[in-house]
Amino acid sequence: MPGVTKRLVLILPTPRGHIEEPVVGNEGRVAEVLGISLETVRERVRVLTRRRELGRTGVYLKVEPRPGEPLEETVRRLSASNPFFRRMISGRRG
Numbered sequence: 892m893p894g895v896t897k898r899l900v901l902i903l904p905t906p907r908g909h910i911e912e913p914v915v916g917n918e919g920r921v922a923e924v925l926g927i928s929l930e931t932v933r934e935r936v937r938v939l940t941r942r943r944e945l946g947r948t949g950v951y952l953k954v955e956p957r958p959g960e961p962l963e964e965t966v967r968r969l970s971a972s973n974p975f976f977r978r979m980i981s982g983r984r985g
Contacts, residue, residue, distance in 0.1 A: 893924050899939055915940075952976060 893903050899914040901921050914921050915936060922929040952973070956965040970977045 895921065895925070897939060899936060
């Protein structure tokens with residue numbers, strides 16, 4: 892089956908292997924071959940290009956609860972000491 896890699900390369904199977912074509916600049920053909928909307932292809936190009944340029948974005952937090960500490964207490968403690976965590980759990984992004 893044809894498909895697209897995360898490197899934005901269209902893979903077209905052949906009886907003896909496959910052919911690779913760039914997705915960027917060929918979005919219309921890719922949408923037609925895969926049977927999906929052009930908008931879907933453009934969105935994936937946008938997301939994967941941004942990821943390549945910026946890397947994966949996000950904040951990673953590794954926390955171990957204190958021995959015997961309930962999860963709720965760990966969350967309260969982190970909220971009190973970490974403004975980024977507090978914003979994330981309250982639903983505010985900015």
